[in-house]
Amino acid sequence: MIKKHFNPIQQKSGEIIEFLMSSPDMPKDDNLLFKIRLSIEEAVENIVNYAYNDGVGWMEVGTDLENTGLILSVTLKDAGIHFKPLAKPDPDLSLPVEQREIGGLGIYLCKKLMDDVIYHYEDGCNILTMKKKIAQE
Amino acid sequence: MDVTINKEESKTIVVLNGRLDTTNASKFQQDIEPLMEGDNPDIEIDCTNMEYTSSQGLRLFLMLQKSVTSRAGNLILTNMKPQVKEVFDITGFSNIINIL
Numbered sequence: 488m489i490k491k492h493f494n495p496i497q498q499k500s501g502e503i504i505e506f507l508m509s510s511p512d513m514p515k516d517d518n519l520l521f522k523i524r525l526s527i528e529e530a531v532e533n534i535v536n537y538a539y540n541d542g543v544g545w546m547e548v549g550t551d552l553e554n555t556g557l558i559l560s561v562t563l564k565d566a567g568i569h570f571k572p573l574a575k576p577d578p579d580l581s582l583p584v585e586q587r588e589i590g591g592l593g594i595y596l597c598k599k600l601m602d603d604v605i606y607h608y609e610d611g612c613n614i615l616t617m618k619k620k621i622a623q624e
Numbered sequence: 625m626d627v628t629i630n631k632e633e634s635k636t637i638v639v640l641n642g643r644l645d646t647t648n649a650s651k652f653q654q655d656i657e658p659l660m661e662g663d664n665p666d667i668e669i670d671c672t673n674m675e676y677t678s679s680q681g682l683r684l685f686l687m688l689q690k691s692v693t694s695r696a697g698n699l700i701l702t703n704m705k706p707q708v709k710e711v712f713d714i715t716g717f718s719n720i721i722n723i724l
Contacts, residue, residue: 532678532680578715580715580719587720593678
């Protein structure tokens, strides 16, 4: 398990992503790592860019293993705007190119690449937890 | 990430090397901005050595595709790695961008 509090978070996306990816909880498999890294990048970027109106604020991130190492859990917490990331409808993938919106794909990618994406709002904080099965039972 | 752009007579060839992520998406945007105008809209992007793309990168491919479509040109992405292709598949970008 690892956990770290980052403040400030402006311009710190890279550092936060590398902290999480360097966790001993991470699997070794390249294909899994690719999906986990992309999900982490999208979630971290959302918070760094949109959580705080003036861009000033903190983020606490961590990883843990559940079910005796079967499941990786990544948690991101911030005290920014109550942003309900999962309330947004998924993008309409059937639209022609002229009508596809530029943007809005980040959380959708997290939902597709991870097994579970769970959001809570608690004590004035957004808590986003992403889970991925990383080993066989 | 390195971007090489070669303008040939009939089309423009772009070679991407490395990871397209949050740290370099704005640089890539600057690199491809000249391709979003002019009357030579056929573009081929060689993705052989493209290791990764985040939604920031996808956003730029969509902008480029929209620009090329509006000028009746063709955009082709070639030799994409399976992991990267999966990101294009999940987001439906494989349906709107020509990937060979």
